[in-house]
Amino acid sequence: MHKLLLDLPTRLETERLYLRSYQPGDGAWYYPMSLRNQPHLARYEAGNAVNRIKREEDAEIVVRGFAADWVARAAFFMAAFCCDTQEFAAQLYIGVVNWELPEFEVGYFADVAHEGQGYVTEAVRAALGFIFEHLGAERVRLECDDTNLRSLAVAERCGMVREAHFRLNKRHEDGTRSGTVIYGLLRSEFAVSKA
């Protein structure tokens, strides 16, 4: 099916969270969220748009960009909120690797105040359902710094398979070097994990 004809849910629910796509007006909360998460994202998410936000208007531009990407099927960004407190817990990113296979990639960060509570694992599992069941993926991939132990643990809790390890292939701003682990998950493996 053509990507623009896909009817995609813009809200997903899990045991403790709801995930939704971004919409105009989200800049009001995205701005303070960004400021409090910038130090937390500096090492492993240096390129994240959150790190470029200096004013509320910047945040509104970012979330409207996410909303536009969703409509164009260029990328799928979702915010995860706790059902009980309505607080922002994590952001999920689903990028398009290619529509022909199709293959997607997943990325994420936890809100610094919501780390270590299993919210990212819960949200990634929901995102995998969206990717396989609604986007029709054959494969999902995840790229992870090999020193990012918390992120490696998320991938492995979600049943992703370690497919490659590029050693010492990047240099961080502080001069330290690290490698990259590539994880993959096939449609057949996801189906087994759901059964």
Ligand SMILES: CC(C)(COP(=O)(O)OP(=O)(O)OC[C@H]1O[C@@H](n2cnc3c(N)ncnc32)[C@H](O)[C@@H]1OP(=O)(O)O)[C@@H](O)C(=O)NCCC(=O)NCCS
């Ligand atoms: C990587 C990152 C997203 C991992 O977040 P996280 O909070 O550790 O991951 P989860 O939400 O799955 O939480 C897992 C922890 O919650 C605990 N937990 C508590 N309740 C849980 C539950 N119901 N289910 C699962 N885990 C639970 C787990 O035991 C685990 O604890 P541990 O840290 O002591 O091992 C986070 O560290 C982060 O945002 N880092 C900066 C950005 C980044 O690196 N992004 C990834 C780039 S690839």
